[in-house]
Amino acid sequence: MDNSGAGYSEPHRHRHRQRFRGLVSLLELKNGQKGVVTLLQGNKKVIHRLSELGIVPNTVVEVINSIPFGGPVEVLVRGSRLAIGRDVAKGILLRVEEDGK
Amino acid sequence: MSSCHVPSSAKRDDKADLVVALAGNANVGKSTLFNQLTGLHQHVGNWPGKTVEKFEGSLVVDGYKIDVIDLPGIYSLSTFSIEELISREHIVLEKPDVVINVVDASVLERNLFFTLQLLELQTPIVIALNMVDLAEDRGLSVDEKKLSEILGVPIVPTIASKGIGVYELIRQAINVAERKTKLRPMNVKYGKDVEERIEKLTELIKNGDLHYPPRFVAVKLLEGDEDIKKKVDKKVVEAAEKFAKEIEEIRGIPVPIVIASERYAIISRIIKESRKILAPSKIGLVEKVDQLLTHKILGYLIMTIVFFSSFYAIFTFGDYVSTILSAAFETLKPSIVNITGEILWEGFFGGFVAGVTLLLPFVLPFYLLLSILEDTGYLPRVAFLLDNVMHKVGLHGKAIIPLIMGYACNVPACYACRIMDTQRERLISAFAVTFIPCAARIIVVYGLVGAFVGIEWAYALLLINLAIIMGMARLAFKVCPGESMGLIIEVPPLRLPTMRVVLTQTWNSIKSIMYVVFPIYIIGGGILAALYSFNVLQPVEELLTPLTVEWLGLPTYAGIPLLFGVVRKEMVIIMPAILFGTTDFVSMFTPLQMLTLAFVAMYYIPCAATFAMLKKEFGWKTACYITAFEVAFAILLGGLFYRSLDALF
Numbered sequence: 108m109d110n111s112g113a114g115y116s117e118p119h120r121h122r123h124r125q126r127f128r129g130l131v132s133l134l135e136l137k138n139g140q141k142g143v144v145t146l147l148q149g150n151k152k153v154i155h156r157l158s159e160l161g162i163v164p165n166t167v168v169e170v171i172n173s174i175p176f177g178g179p180v181e182v183l184v185r186g187s188r189l190a191i192g193r194d195v196a197k198g199i200l201l202r203v204e205e206d207g208k
Numbered sequence: 209m210s211s212c213h214v215p216s217s218a219k220r221d222d223k224a225d226l227v228v229a230l231a232g233n234a235n236v237g238k239s240t241l242f243n244q245l246t247g248l249h250q251h252v253g254n255w256p257g258k259t260v261e262k263f264e265g266s267l268v269v270d271g272y273k274i275d276v277i278d279l280p281g282i283y284s285l286s287t288f289s290i291e292e293l294i295s296r297e298h299i300v301l302e303k304p305d306v307v308i309n310v311v312d313a314s315v316l317e318r319n320l321f322f323t324l325q326l327l328e329l330q331t332p333i334v335i336a337l338n339m340v341d342l343a344e345d346r347g348l349s350v351d352e353k354k355l356s357e358i359l360g361v362p363i364v365p366t367i368a369s370k371g372i373g374v375y376e377l378i379r380q381a382i383n384v385a386e387r388k389t390k391l392r393p394m395n396v397k398y399g400k401d402v403e404e405r406i407e408k409l410t411e412l413i414k415n416g417d418l419h420y421p422p423r424f425v426a427v428k429l430l431e432g433d434e435d436i437k438k439k440v441d442k443k444v445v446e447a448a449e450k451f452a453k454e455i456e457e458i459r460g461i462p463v464p465i466v467i468a469s470e471r472y473a474i475i476s477r478i479i480k481e482s483r484k485i486l487a488p489s490k491i492g493l494v495e496k497v498d499q500l501l502t503h504k505i506l507g508y509l510i511m512t513i514v515f516f517s518s519f520y521a522i523f524t525f526g527d528y529v530s531t532i533l534s535a536a537f538e539t540l541k542p543s544i545v546n547i548t549g550e551i552l553w554e555g556f557f558g559g560f561v562a563g564v565t566l567l568l569p570f571v572l573p574f575y576l577l578l579s580i581l582e583d584t585g586y587l588p589r590v591a592f593l594l595d596n597v598m599h600k601v602g603l604h605g606k607a608i609i610p611l612i613m614g615y616a617c618n619v620p621a622c623y624a625c626r627i628m629d630t631q632r633e634r635l636i637s638a639f640a641v642t643f644i645p646c647a648a649r650i651i652v653v654y655g656l657v658g659a660f661v662g663i664e665w666a667y668a669l670l671l672i673n674l675a676i677i678m679g680m681a682r683l684a685f686k687v688c689p690g691e692s693m694g695l696i697i698e699v700p701p702l703r704l705p706t707m708r709v710v711l712t713q714t715w716n717s718i719k720s721i722m723y724v725v726f727p728i729y730i731i732g733g734g735i736l737a738a739l740y741s742f743n744v745l746q747p748v749e750e751l752l753t754p755l756t757v758e759w760l761g762l763p764t765y766a767g768i769p770l771l772f773g774v775v776r777k778e779m780v781i782i783m784p785a786i787l788f789g790t791t792d793f794v795s796m797f798t799p800l801q802m803l804t805l806a807f808v809a810m811y812y813i814p815c816a817a818t819f820a821m822l823k824k825e826f827g828w829k830t831a832c833y834i835t836a837f838e839v840a841f842a843i844l845l846g847g848l849f850y851r852s853l854d855a856l857f
Contacts, residue, residue: 147465152288153693155431156629158468159284160696161318164461166472174504177596179605179695181502185317185472186348190592192604192695 131203133180133196136170142201143167149198161185162199226274226385227302228378231295231326232310233319234281235700237338239263241310241368242278245378249716250278252709253582255609256698257281257627260291262298269378277304283318285325286428286464287435290626299331300419305385308377310336313343313350313365314701316483320475321468323359324396330421333393334380335363336373342701347488355482360393369706398470401458405430405451412444430455431464498702502589511593514586519670522573523654523663529569534791537561558786559733563726565791566651566782571616572718574647578616579713583705587612588697595695601678602685603628604695607637611677614644616717618818621646622825632690635826639834640681642814642822645673648777652809655781656802660794669806676811725776732772732779733786740787759847760808761854762801773809775816780809800857804850812842 130145144166147154161184162168171188172181179192191199230238234256242250246265251258263278279298280291287293299307309326311319326333337352356363362380366373383389397403409426418425418439428436429448437445452463459466500506581587587609595605606627614621618641625637645653658666739745745768749756752767760766769783785791793802813835814822822831 147461150691150693151462152629153696154462155286155464155468156283156288156693156696158465159286159321160698161321161472163465163469163472165469172499172502172592174502174507174593174596177599178504179592179595181592181699185315187315187318188699190588190595190605190695190697190699192595192599194599195694195696 129202130200133168133170133182133191133199133201134173134193136180136201136203138170138172140203141167141169142203144199145202146200147198148200149195153195153198157195157199160189161187162189168199168201226272226306226382227277227304228274228381228385229277229279229298229302229304229307230310231279231299231307231322232281233283233312233315233322235698236281236310236312236319237368238281238310239278241308241336241338241366241374241377242276244368244371244374245276249712251713251716253579253587253713254585254700254703255582255587256700257291257606257609257624258582260623260626262294267378269375270382272382274378274382277302283322285322285329286431286433289629293435299326299329303331305332306381307331307333308336308381309333309361310338310368313337313340314346314348316343316348316350317472317475317479320478321471323361324471324474327359327361327393328396328421328424328427330393330424332384333361334377334384335359335361336368336377337363337365338368340365341367345488347486349484349486351482351484355478356391358394358478358482360391362389362391396471396474398467402430402455402466402470405455409444409448409451412447413440427467431467494702498589501586501702502592507589507593511590514581518577519667522570522577522650523658523666525573526570526651526654527659530565530791533565533569534561537565554786554789555734555737556730557733558737558789559729559731559782560726562733562782562785562791563729566655566785567648567721567725567729567778568718570651570654571647571721572714574616574650575714575717576710578613579710580705581612582713583703583709585700585702588699589702591695591697592699601640601681602692603633603636603640603681604692606695606697607633607640610637610641611644614641614646615650616647618642618644618646618814619821622818622821625825629693629696630691632688633692635688635690635830636681636684638822638825639684640677642818642834642838643673643677643680643811645670645810646777648815649810651778652780653806655791656793656797656806661799661802665803669803669810673810728776729779729782732775733782736768736772736783736786755843759843759850760804761850762805763797765796766801766805770808770812773815774813777809777815780805800850800853803853804846807849808842808846810842811838811845813839 131142136142144162144164147157166184169183170180171183177193179190180196181188181190230242232238235254239250239252239259242248242263242265243252245267248265250263259278259280261280264275266273266275277298279295282292282295285292285296287296307326309323311323323335337350343350352363352365362384364373364377364380366377368374398406406423406426409429410422413422413425425436425440429440429445430452432452455463455466501510590612591605591608594608598604598607609627610621610624613624621641621644622638625634625641628634628637653666653669657669749764749767753764756762756767757764765784765787769780772779772783781793784793784796788796797805819831819835822834
C-alpha cells in the first residue's frame with residue numbers, strides 16, 4: 108500500500124538500475140562521497156518524511172558512515188546528521204558528479 | 209485558559225494567565241528550557257523523541273502568571289505521528305497566546321522548516337535561537353537581527369542548559385502576546401503553479417467553519433493530509449485532489465515533495481542572508497570518539513564493553529552495598545517473642561529493610577548509568593549500530609532505545625515506544641520491552657542466582673533472555689498486522705554528560721521509588737506476616753502446588769511470593785526474605801529451585817504498573833492478551849527449563 112505514482116514505485120534494485128541510468132542509490136556511495144538527490148522511491152510516507160528532513164531533489168547528501176551486512180548509513184544533509192536504514196536508503200537516488208562534489 | 213482575548217490592561221490588573229507553548233524539532237532543548245522556565249524536572253535526555261506528551265508548568269514573571277506547555281518535538285506539522293498530532297492540535301485548538309519556537313542554531317535549516325509551518329498556521333511566535341554556543345563551536349554564526357527581520361518574528365539567542373537568554377525570551381513572548389511587537393510575520397509563498405492552486409483552494413475553504421487558517425488547510429489538503437481531509441467538505445477534498453494531480457503532472461514529483469522542496473528553497477535564501485560559516489573551533493577529539501563509537505567493528509566492541517561493564521558495575525556495586533546494609537540492619541534486630549511484635553518487626557520493618565538492602569543498591573546504579581547513557585547521546589548511536597539486528601526481528605534501530613530503557617524499568621520504556629513511527633512497530637516494541645528484565649527482575653536474578661548459584665549463571669540467564677526477546681519480537685512481527693517504516697533517526701551531537709542533569713534525573717527516579725514502592729513493601733510485608741501468623745495463606749499455597757511444586761519443582765512457599773510479584777517483580781525475593789527474616793536464600797531454595805524461580809520471575813507476567821501502561825497505550829484487550837500470553841509462556845518454559853536443568857545436574 109501507499110505507493111505513489113509517477114515513477115515512485117516500490118524500489119526494485121535491478122529494475123531501477125536500468126530505468127535511471129547514471130543514478131546511484133545512497134547505498135552505493137562510499138564514506139565521504141557526496142551526491143545530489145535526484146529521485147526518491149518507496150513508501151509514500153517514508154518519502155514525505157525524508158523530504159521534511161531536507162532530503163529533497165537537488166540537495167547535496169554526504170555519506171559519513173555506514174555499517175556493512177545490511178546496516179544503515181549515516182548522512183550529512185543540510186547540516187544535520189541522519190541515520191537511515193538500508194530499505195529507506197536504497198530508494199534515495201543520486202547523481203554523483205565527477206569530482207565527488 | 210481562554211483569557212487570551214481579554215484586553216491587555218485588564219490582564220495585568222488581575223494577574224491573568226498567559227499561555228505559552230514550547231514547540232520545535234526533536235532534541236533542540238525544549239524540555240531543558242521548560243525546566244528552566246518552570247523550575248520543574250521534566251525528563252530530558254540527548255535523543256530525539258523523549259517528550260511524547262505535552263507537559264504543563266507555570267511561572268510568575270513581571271507580574272504575569274504564565275502557563276508553559278512543553279510540546280513533543282516534531283519535524284513537521286503533518287500528522288504521521290502521535291506527537292505531531294498532539295502538537296498541531298494543541299496549537300490550533302487550545303490557541304496558546306504565543307508559541308515559543310525553540311530552534312537549534314547549529315541545525316538552522318531543518319529547524320526553520322518547522323518555523324515556516326508555524327508561520328503558515330498564523331500563530332504568534334517568538335523564536336528561541338537555542339544552542340548558539342554549539343553553533344559557534346561548529347563555526348556557524350547566525351545574525352539573529354537579520355533573521356528576525358526576514359521572518360518578521362522576534363528572535364532571542366539562548367543557551368537553555370545554562371539559563372542564558374531565558375528571561376529575555378519570556379519578556380519577548382509577553383510582548384508578542386500583548387501585540388506590542390512591530391514585526392509582521394513573513395508570508396510563505398510557493399512557486400506560481402502551486403500558489404495559484406493554493407489560492408483557488410483557499411477560496412473554496414474560506415466559508416467553512418474550521419479552526420485552522422484556510423491557507424494552511426489548502427496546503428495540507430494538497431499534501432494529502434488525512435486528518436485535514438476529514439475536517440472539510442467532500443467537494444473541497446475532490447478539488448484538492450484534482451489540483452494535486454495537476455501539480456504532480458507539471459512537476460513530475462508528488463506534492464508533499466514539491467512543497468518540502470519549495471520550503472527548503474525559501475530557507476536556503478534566508479540562510480544565505482543571515483548565517484555565516486566561519487572556521488569551526490572545537491572539532492577534533494569529540495569527532496574522533498564519535499567515529500569510534502559508530503565504527504563498523506570497533507563500535508560493536510565498545511558497545512559490548514559498555515553494556516557488559518555496566519552490568520558488572522551494577523552487580524558489583526549492588527552486592528557490596530547490599531552486604532554492608534544487611535549487616536548493619538542485622539545488628540538492629542531485637543529478640544521478640546510475642547506475635548504482634550513478630551508481625552511488626554518481621555513484616556513492616558522487614559519490608560523496609562528488604563527494600564533498602566535489595567532495591568536501592570541495585571536500582572540506584574541502574575538509573576545513574578541510564579541517565580548518563582541518555583545524556584551523552586549514545587542511545588541513537590546504538591540504534592545505528594543495531595539497526596540490522598533489529599531488522600531481523602521485524603523492527604528497526606530506533607526500537608533499541610525503549611529496549612535499553614526497559615532494563616531500568618519497563619513502564620517508561622513502554623511509553624518510549626511512541627518514538628516508533630507506526631502503531632504496529634509501537635506494539636511489537638512494547639511487547640518486546642515487557643520481556644526485558646527490568647532492574648526489579650535483575651535483583652531477583654542476582655539475589656537468587658548471582659549470589660548463591662554463581663554469577664556466570666546470572667549472565668547466562670540474561671543471555672538466554674536476549675534470545676527470547678528476539679524470538680518474541682519476531683513472533684509478534686509475524687502475528688501483528690500493519691505497516692512498518694525503516695530507520696530514519698537524527699543523530700544528536702555527542703557530549704559529556706552534565707553532572708547536574710544526570711543526578712537530577714536519577715534522583716527523580718529514585719524519589720518516586722521511595723514514595724511509591726517502599727510503602728508497598730512495608731504494607732505488603734506487614735500484611736504478609738499477619739496472614740502467615742494467622743495461617744490464612746497456607747490454603748492458597750496448597751492451591752498453587754500443582755503449578756509451583758509439581759510442574760516447576762519449587763517449594764510450596766514459593767507460591768505466595770510469586771503472587772506478590774505481580775505487583776512488583778522484586779517481591780518474589782523480598783517476600784521470602786521477610787518470611788524467613790534473612791536474605792540468605794540458601795536455607796530456602798536449592799540451586800535448581802533458585803534458577804527456576806528466577807527464570808519464571810523474569811517472564812511470568814508484566815507487573816501491575818507495566819500492565820497499566822500497556823492498557824493506556826494499546827487498550828484493555830491488547831494488555832490482557834500480552835499478559836495471558838506471558839503467563840502461559842513463563843509456566844510452560846519454566847517447567848521445561850526446570851526439567852532440562854534437572855536432567856543436566
